[in-house]
Amino acid sequence: xxxxxxxxxNGPLASGIAKTLLSGNIPVMLATPDTAISVSxxxxxxxxxxxxxxxxxxxxxxxxxxxxxxxxxxxxxSLPFTSIVIxxxxxxxxxxxxxxxxxxxxxxxxxxxxNLLRESSHTSKKNGQEAAKVHETKPxxxxxxxxxxxxxxxxxxxxxxxxxxxxxxxxxxxxxMDICLMLRSTGMNTMILTRNLKVGASGMEALYRQxxxxxxxxxxxxxALPSFHQEPAGNVCISFVDEITQLPFTIxxxxxxxDEAVSPSPYVKDLSRILYLxxxxxxxxxxDNIHRLSVFxxxxxxxxxxxxxxxxxxxxxxxxxxxxxxTLLSLIKGTLTTxxxxxxxxxxxxxxxLTCFRLCPYHAIILNxxxxxxxxxxxxxxxCAAECPAxxxxxxxxxxxxxxxxxxxxxxxxxxxxSFPFLVAFCCSRSAGRAxxxxxxxxxxxxxxxxxxEVPCSGAISVEHIMAAFKLQADGVLVFTCHEGNCHSEKGNxxxxxxxxxxxxxxxxxxxxxxxxxxxxxxxxxxxxFVETACAFEKQIADAGPIKN
Amino acid sequence: xxPATKQILVIGGGISGLSAAVDLARLGLAVxxxxxxxxxxGHAAHLSCKAADRCVACGACMVEEKIREADTHDAxxxxxxxxxxxxxxxxxxxxxxxQNGQCRHVSVDAVLLATGFTPFHPVNKPxxxxxxxxxxTNLELDQMMRRNGAIKRPSDDEFPGNMAFIQCVGSxxxxxxxxWCSKICCGAALRMARCIQHRQPEVKATxxxxxxxxxxxNFQTYYADAQQKVQLxxxxxxxxxxxxxxxxxxxxxxxxxxxxxxxxxxxxxxxxGLMPSESTRDLAAMLNIDxxxxxxxxxxxxxxxxxxxxxxxxxxxxxxxxxxxxxxxxxxxxxxHYLKNHDTDIx
Ligand SMILES: Cc1cc2nc3c(=O)[nH]c(=O)nc-3n(C[C@H](O)[C@H](O)[C@H](O)COP(=O)(O)OP(=O)(O)OC[C@H]3O[C@@H](n4cnc5c(N)ncnc54)[C@H](O)[C@@H]3O)c2cc1C
Ligand code: SF4
Ligand code: SF4
Numbered sequence: 001x002x003x004x005x006x007x008x009x010n011g012p013l014a015s016g017i018a019k020t021l022l023s024g025n026i027p028v029m030l031a032t033p034d035t036a037i038s039v040s041x042x043x044x045x046x047x048x049x050x051x052x053x054x055x056x057x058x059x060x061x062x063x064x065x066x067x068x069x070x071x072x073x074x075x076x077x078s079l080p081f082t083s084i085v086i087x088x089x090x091x092x093x094x095x096x097x098x099x100x101x102x103x104x105x106x107x108x109x110x111x112x113x114x115n116l117l118r119e120s121s122h123t124s125k126k127n128g129q130e131a132a133k134v135h136e137t138k139p140x141x142x143x144x145x146x147x148x149x150x151x152x153x154x155x156x157x158x159x160x161x162x163x164x165x166x167x168x169x170x171x172x173x174x175x176x177m178d179i180c181l182m183l184r185s186t187g188m189n190t191m192i193l194t195r196n197l198k199v200g201a202s203g204m205e206a207l208y209r210q211x212x213x214x215x216x217x218x219x220x221x222x223x224a225l226p227s228f229h230q231e232p233a234g235n236v237c238i239s240f241v242d243e244i245t246q247l248p249f250t251i252x253x254x255x256x257x258x259d260e261a262v263s264p265s266p267y268v269k270d271l272s273r274i275l276y277l278x279x280x281x282x283x284x285x286x287x288d289n290i291h292r293l294s295v296f297x298x299x300x301x302x303x304x305x306x307x308x309x310x311x312x313x314x315x316x317x318x319x320x321x322x323x324x325x326x327t328l329l330s331l332i333k334g335t336l337t338t339x340x341x342x343x344x345x346x347x348x349x350x351x352x353x354l355t356c357f358r359l360c361p362y363h364a365i366i367l368n369x370x371x372x373x374x375x376x377x378x379x380x381x382x383x384c385a386a387e388c389p390a391x392x393x394x395x396x397x398x399x400x401x402x403x404x405x406x407x408x409x410x411x412x413x414x415x416x417x418x419s420f421p422f423l424v425a426f427c428c429s430r431s432a433g434r435a436x437x438x439x440x441x442x443x444x445x446x447x448x449x450x451x452x453x454e455v456p457c458s459g460a461i462s463v464e465h466i467m468a469a470f471k472l473q474a475d476g477v478l479v480f481t482c483h484e485g486n487c488h489s490e491k492g493n494x495x496x497x498x499x500x501x502x503x504x505x506x507x508x509x510x511x512x513x514x515x516x517x518x519x520x521x522x523x524x525x526x527x528x529x530f531v532e533t534a535c536a537f538e539k540q541i542a543d544a545g546p547i548k549n
Numbered sequence: 550x551x552p553a554t555k556q557i558l559v560i561g562g563g564i565s566g567l568s569a570a571v572d573l574a575r576l577g578l579a580v581x582x583x584x585x586x587x588x589x590x591g592h593a594a595h596l597s598c599k600a601a602d603r604c605v606a607c608g609a610c611m612v613e614e615k616i617r618e619a620d621t622h623d624a625x626x627x628x629x630x631x632x633x634x635x636x637x638x639x640x641x642x643x644x645x646x647x648q649n650g651q652c653r654h655v656s657v658d659a660v661l662l663a664t665g666f667t668p669f670h671p672v673n674k675p676x677x678x679x680x681x682x683x684x685x686t687n688l689e690l691d692q693m694m695r696r697n698g699a700i701k702r703p704s705d706d707e708f709p710g711n712m713a714f715i716q717c718v719g720s721x722x723x724x725x726x727x728x729w730c731s732k733i734c735c736g737a738a739l740r741m742a743r744c745i746q747h748r749q750p751e752v753k754a755t756x757x758x759x760x761x762x763x764x765x766x767n768f769q770t771y772y773a774d775a776q777q778k779v780q781l782x783x784x785x786x787x788x789x790x791x792x793x794x795x796x797x798x799x800x801x802x803x804x805x806x807x808x809x810x811x812x813x814x815x816x817x818x819x820x821x822g823l824m825p826s827e828s829t830r831d832l833a834a835m836l837n838i839d840x841x842x843x844x845x846x847x848x849x850x851x852x853x854x855x856x857x858x859x860x861x862x863x864x865x866x867x868x869x870x871x872x873x874x875x876x877x878x879x880x881x882x883x884x885x886h887y888l889k890n891h892d893t894d895i896x
Binding site for chain 1: 576760
């Protein structure tokens with residue numbers, strides 16, 4: 001078995017991750033579609049291999065044992081890897097068209113001017129601080145001729161547009177502020193136009209005050225935006241009414257700098273498809289699910305760092321590097337493995353409908369002749385077992401039979417059965433399970449005769465489980481799931497809700513009041529709501545009396 | 550390598566300390582987690598879920614999972630109600646712990662400060678905090694929601710009809726010398742306002758702000774939703790007064806009409822900021838860390854603790870829960886690296 005990790009990326013983040021992994025004696029192969037490696041590591045390090053013009057085209061297996069097909073200049077190769085780390089850069093696209101401006105020497109993107117300034121100044125303020133480098137479409141290779149910076153001098157006006165057409169990001173504002181300071185020191189007039197000043201990052205409010213003191217002007221817009229008129233010569237005339245003074249302004253900008261949208265690269269989008277990775281609404285390789293923090297994806301053994309997982313400020317880079325290395329080391333040590341009995345497919349019973357293959361959020365089910373569960377990747381969510389139409393999948397401790405044994409009615413103490421109905425509460429252990437624990441710890445009273453069945457994920461609560469509860473004399477059944485968007489298995493709660501809705505119609509058909517089955521979404525910290533729901537349900541069922549049949 | 554012989558002292562059982570403890574334990578290191586209060590979780594354990602019809606990824610519930618992970622990990626030893634009495638640096642750190650008056654000595658290879666933040670105390674702000682019952686902090690609002698699952702006016706236990714959220718209380722304030730944005734309060738207030746409206750649809754919410762800061766991955770969506778459902782007024786109120794009928798009158802410069810305006814609310818919520826904690830300073834003094842530059846105004850990267858001492862989470866600078874866990878991950882990585890290079894035992 002290989003120990004080697006596949007690292008996808010070619011920027012400072014990938015470089016940092018490679019160095020950290022190599023220093024921990026973890027072999028790394030770095031693969032990039034770029035033509036040259038920009039990662040500054042002595043490639044003679046015996047554990048380090050690189051390949052350029054190379055893309056991932058296919059991948060099978062799971063954590064500890066991926067088999068990845070790479071397509072490179074010499075064709076396809078299939079190689080084993082223990083894990084995959086994606087550290088690709090995001091794409092920064094200048095928003096010229098949002099303001100109907102055409103790029104020219106007098107209208108530059110934020111990255112362009114930053115790169116030009118970096119090239120022209122040998123004594124950059126951020127001397128040697130590689131971290132601030134943001135990758136984009138490499139405009140620095142061909143500076144627009146004549147170099148626009150040559151025409152800038154004291155008394156000229158530079159206007160920066162940051163977050164007008166769309167909300168921006170602190171790190172872009174920081175770049176604009178840094179450049180304004182630089183231009184101010186040459187005697188230029190500088191102005192930043194924005195909506196919301198994004199100072200929500202390290203040291204930004206102080207930097208904002210510093211730029212104000214240095215004479216950088218700020219104009220904030222809430223509703224009406226300024227109008228931009230680009231002269232044939234390229235320079236831009238900007239007019240607006242100041243919201244505070246109500247005075248009209250017209251500014252002739254010798255230089256207009258436009259900020260950028262940040263999005264995942266097309267390659268990252270390909271990777272999400274090839275590697276079966278969930279994405280957020282922008283296409284970054286991590287869904288908006290807190291269980292993926294910090295660098296997890298939905299797949300064990302595949303990590304997404306930095307600009308592959310979202311828009312992150314370059315100052316977070318060092319943290320991304322270390323957090324990725326720590327996670328990877330734990331993966332390799334096997335300390336991230338979910339303990340417990342894993343799903344198992346009885347091949348004899350499988351009808352190869354592929355429901356499980358499509359459902360598994362962790363892509364732990366692979367297709368051999370029949371579908372097959374990779375034990376290490378299985379997180380025990382139980383969705384496959386609950387949904388398999390042929391009942392071919394089993395997780396031993398979640399079988400209806402096993403659960404039924406825990407569904408014995410609690411004997412009545414004291415008062416009559418009528419006022420203390422027998423309730424069953426199925427709880428997702430991550431959310432309601434914790435909420436119940438908090439409630440008990442704070443001394444809250446729960447219904448007297450409520451049997452709690454904790455399951456790893458509400459996706460495991462099958463139609464059979466709930467029906468078994470009713471068969472075993474439950475007067476009412478509660479199904480607690482986490483909130484939509486908070487499920488560790490992404491859609492276990494949605495499946496549970498669908499099954500509950502379906503069962504309610506079934507209950508109605510067989511003459512049981514469907515209100516005896518209730519679903520409630522909860523978070524782990526909602527102890528008050530757990531108690532309230534359970535007690536209200538107890539009262540409702542007590543009032544309704546036992547099920548008549 | 551034999552990391553199990555290495556012992557790390559993590560001071561502070563908030564989300565940062567818990568997260569670092571779990572990360573370190575997963576790397577095979579032994580952790581002593583010291584918390585001076587009676588329970589784990591720090592501030593995050595007082596926050597409420599802000600989900601509306603779905604989870605809004607505020608992160609608050611994550612602390613429950615981290616508590617369980619730390620609690621159940623064999624390599625994490627937890628000491629509650631425990632103070633650090635003394636730290637002596639020899640080759641390792643000799644630490645005296647005081648648990649409810651009982652002293653105990655431990656010897657550790659590295660120390661992590663995860664001592665968190667202090668919430669700004671708004672009593673000197675002109676908003677009537679401490680004088681008017683229905684003026685509360687965001688933290689108290691979260692606690693109320695977490696405890697009761699609903700928001701009611703403290704003065705009469707009635708459901709509020711309208712609520713005002715005042716942002717940047719104690720943050721971005723040059724008169725206080727607080728030149729930092731606390732980062733989390735815009736998101737906390739807007740999520741909370743929408744959460745309350747989901748549970749109590751009659752509530753009208755107004756948000757007084759300077760700039761709306763980004764929060765979470767899906768900021769654009771949440772912001773667009775808030776723009777629809779919450780009245781956003783770009784102005785910070787001058788003061789809050791109580792009316793004869795026990796309501797609260799805010800006066801502010803209205804950017805739309807360009808005139809001073811008064812509005813009356815049932816409740817006023819102050820979005821108080823995050824402040825450096827005294828506890829961090831005290832411990833730093835014990836550890837001989839030069840804290841001259843310690844303020845949330847500075848970039849935390851400027852803090853350079855001595856060898857073997859590390860800092861994570863809001864002890865460094867304002868940050869939310871997600872960033873705190875990232876910061877904890879970084880600290881765990883740095884500690885692992887440090888131990889590897891400072892001992893022949895680990896290869
Ligand atoms: C009103 C409010 C709402 C918020 N909402 C959100 C939100 O929606 N989303 C979000 O991401 N973030 C939110 N936050 C921020 C969140 O609370 C912090 O990010 C998080 O709590 C930081 O965790 P921490 O561990 O760094 O610090 P803390 O939570 O402050 O924990 C520090 C811990 O260390 C202990 N400690 C301190 N000193 C010592 C000592 N000397 N010895 C022993 N133990 C010590 C403390 O008792 C405490 O348990 C909110 C904050 C507030 C105030
Ligand atoms: S809204 Fe916050 S507390 Fe509620 S489920 Fe989502 S992350 Fe957890
Ligand atoms: S997050 Fe919002 S409310 Fe908090 S200090 Fe920053 S700008 Fe002000």
